[in-house]
Amino acid sequence: EQDMPLKNKKVLVTAGPTREPLDPFRFITNYSSGKMGYAIAAEARKMGADVILISGPTNITPPKGVKVIYVETAQQMFEEVLKYYGDIDIVIKAAAVSDYRPVAYSNKKIKKQNEVNIELIKNPDILFELGKLKKHQVLVGFAAETNNLEEYAMEKLKSKNLDMIVVNEIGQKDSGFANDTNIIQIITNKGEKISYPKLDKGECAINILKKTLEFLKQVD
Numbered sequence: 001e002q003d004m005p006l007k008n009k010k011v012l013v014t015a016g017p018t019r020e021p022l023d024p025f026r027f028i029t030n031y032s033s034g035k036m037g038y039a040i041a042a043e044a045r046k047m048g049a050d051v052i053l054i055s056g057p058t059n060i061t062p063p064k065g066v067k068v069i070y071v072e073t074a075q076q077m078f079e080e081v082l083k084y085y086g087d088i089d090i091v092i093k094a095a096a097v098s099d100y101r102p103v104a105y106s107n108k109k110i111k112k113q114n115e116v117n118i119e120l121i122k123n124p125d126i127l128f129e130l131g132k133l134k135k136h137q138v139l140v141g142f143a144a145e146t147n148n149l150e151e152y153a154m155e156k157l158k159s160k161n162l163d164m165i166v167v168n169e170i171g172q173k174d175s176g177f178a179n180d181t182n183i184i185q186i187i188t189n190k191g192e193k194i195s196y197p198k199l200d201k202g203e204c205a206i207n208i209l210k211k212t213l214e215f216l217k218q219v220d
């Protein structure tokens with residue numbers, strides 16, 4: 001069908017930041033607003049998909065008709081994604097997952113001291129693990145970089161076994177975190193590079209989803 005190209009398709013989107021707690025009051029996080037991921041979930045639903053949105057903490061009201069699962073930490077996000085992955089047609093990992101978490105969690109508030117050292121340990125790279133487990137799924141990653149955009153993005157596309165990567169420059173006006181607009185580039189594992197002008201995040205979402213259609217395997 002023309003305007004329901006994702007009918008009977010299952011789309012899983014991750015969005016927002018993760019929170020990695022230090023004690024009951026404090027956590028490590030990043031500036032992700034979740035807007036890009038929520039826009040993708042909303043547009044995928046409009047295109048007819050069954051949508052699961054796995055979201056870190058955001059201030060956004062979830063789109064209607066989308067199943068939302070809230071998580072805090074990267075490890076929780078990983079567990080939830082794995083529960084659904086086998087059955088999903090398109091995975092879009094828009095979440096800004098914290099690369100590290102504190103080694104120790106203190107049940108009591110950490111007291112004021114002159115010097116505090118926080119030891120961090122690496123979180124699982126969810127997308128990398130999904131790339132290893134990939135069968136029929138179309139796998140889409142994001143690369144938010146401040147420099148050497150294309151080079152880093154191509155590396156990620158390969159090392160994480162992705163079909164597509166969406167590149168956005170952070171720290172630029174009108175692009176990246178918290179903005180309503182984004183300036184994206186899509187790089188595919190077929191060697192295509194498509195640059196888009198500054199667009200509303202909804203429009204970016206439509207472009208990303210349209211591109212994924214070309215990668216859908218004919219399983220039905």
Ligand code: C5P
Nearest residue numbers: 093094095097123124125126127141142
């Ligand atoms: O390597 P980098 O973190 O820049 O890659 C970004 C992409 O990888 C995003 O799609 C992000 O959701 C995903 N990612 C992940 N798990 C991590 C780190 C990043 O799934 N621990």
